[in-house]
Amino acid sequence: MSKSHWLALMIGNSRLHWAWFIEEVLQFAWDTEYLPVSVVQNLASCQNITDFSRKILAPGAINITLPPIYLASVVPQATIIWQTYPNLHEITLDQVPLQGVYPTLGIDRALALWGAGATWGFPALVIDAGTALTFTGANSDRTLVGGAILPGVRLQFQSLGERTAALPVVSTPKSLPPRWALNTPESIQSGVIYTLMAGIKDFVCDWWQAFPRSCVAITGGDRALLLNYFQAQYPDIAAKLTSEPHLIFQGIRCYWVSRGE
Ligand SMILES: Nc1ncnc2c1ncn2[C@@H]1O[C@H](COP(=O)(O)OP(=O)(O)OP(=O)(O)O)[C@@H](O)[C@H]1O
Numbered sequence: 001m002s003k004s005h006w007l008a009l010m011i012g013n014s015r016l017h018w019a020w021f022i023e024e025v026l027q028f029a030w031d032t033e034y035l036p037v038s039v040v041q042n043l044a045s046c047q048n049i050t051d052f053s054r055k056i057l058a059p060g061a062i063n064i065t066l067p068p069i070y071l072a073s074v075v076p077q078a079t080i081i082w083q084t085y086p087n088l089h090e091i092t093l094d095q096v097p098l099q100g101v102y103p104t105l106g107i108d109r110a111l112a113l114w115g116a117g118a119t120w121g122f123p124a125l126v127i128d129a130g131t132a133l134t135f136t137g138a139n140s141d142r143t144l145v146g147g148a149i150l151p152g153v154r155l156q157f158q159s160l161g162e163r164t165a166a167l168p169v170v171s172t173p174k175s176l177p178p179r180w181a182l183n184t185p186e187s188i189q190s191g192v193i194y195t196l197m198a199g200i201k202d203f204v205c206d207w208w209q210a211f212p213r214s215c216v217a218i219t220g221g222d223r224a225l226l227l228n229y230f231q232a233q234y235p236d237i238a239a240k241l242t243s244e245p246h247l248i249f250q251g252i253r254c255y256w257v258s259r260g261e
């Protein structure tokens with residue numbers, strides 16, 4: 001029997017996250033920007049698979065087998081266009097085996113937590129450093145304990161620069177800036193970064209008080225950046241964090257396996 005190839009697509013608020021799987025093994029992961037409007041319109045105009053492959057996938061090709069796409073999205077408007085894809089499996093919250101979730105919990109948070117628990121066991125806490133930064137934790141019964149949502153690193157710099165007259169939009173520093181800054185850009189960098197780290201430290205320490213041996217996993221676009229800062233400022237905590245770039249894909253993999261494909 002031939003092995004099944006499939007794609008995972010996570011639609012985040014900044015970009016699309018893709019992974020190519022063969023059976024339950026992740027082969028390759030990449031990010032893309034949102035598709036240009038012209039492509040989306042073209043996609044929406046497709047009537048069927050042949051049309052789709054002719055217009056979008058491989059103009060000129062005749063017989064193309066479209067791989068199944070397992071899709072999870074936190075951007076409803078962006079989901080709509082993918083519903084025209086002929087071999088789409090949309091993952092929803094009720095398909096994630098966690099107890100005590102509330103109806104509006106983001107599917108990315110649920111999947112990352114499932115992925116973390118399946119990999120390192122429950123209890124588990126996930127820090128997802130994306131457009132928004134989230135904490136999401138479950139206890140040893142796989143019941144959601146709860147979490148928190150705050151603006152992500154880039155969004156904090158952007159919103160500060162865009163909603164004030166005198167403050168520029170500064171870039172995210174690669175390494176820890178000086179705490180006591182003597183110019184405007186570094187003052188902003190200091191304020192955002194040191195406050196963010198103190199906040200993360202406080203959440204993580206509170207979690208470890210309740211669940212001393214719990215895995216705390218960090219994922220998302222700013223994962224490596226934050227880990228760098230932590231190594232410089234709080235190396236003891238950095239050493240106890242588990243860094244995993246593809247936690248959401250681990251969750252999607254669990255879903256794929258649970259379907260018994
Ligand atoms: N090309 C890029 N586009 C957007 N963000 C990027 C890029 N490269 C690095 N980043 C960083 O990644 C963060 C966004 O993370 P990520 O891509 O995981 O977010 P997302 O698309 O909203 O996904 P999710 O919804 O899963 O958090 C930003 O704060 C930014 O600093």
Ligand SMILES: CC(C)(CO)[C@@H](O)C(=O)NCCC(=O)O
Pocket residue numbers: 013074104105106107108109130132134149
């Ligand atoms: C918090 C984000 C934006 C993080 O990607 C996403 O998980 C989401 O839209 N969540 C819905 C609200 C909630 O999780 O409570």
Ligand SMILES: [K+]
Pocket residue numbers: none
């Ligand atoms: K909104």
